[in-house]
């Protein structure tokens with residue numbers, strides 16, 4: 001796992017979703033009910049951009065067909081059979097960091 005600092009401009013200051021490119025990966029940075037989350041951007045249902053969605057009761061809602069995903073686990077609502085990736089976040093004195101998996105290629109070299 002590699003920890004990368006998130007630019008302050010990519011962090012919503014109020015409830016909302018921002019798409020950020022971090023270490024060549026697109027992620028959604030989400031503030032919901034005063035808590036920060038980071039998830040994958042593409043909806044597993046049909047590929048919609050989840051940064052165009054919204055949050056309700058701890059779930060991220062896809063703007064296309066309204067699939068809902070738990071912000072803590074990434075698990076889709078019952079009956080959907082899908083999930084999104086939720087990245088770990090850490091607040092340090094120098095700011096917020098996101099934990100990204102290193103690809104096998106990066107680990108190799």
Ligand code: FES
Nearest residue numbers: 043045046062065
């Ligand atoms: S593309 Fe997200 S629910 Fe269909």
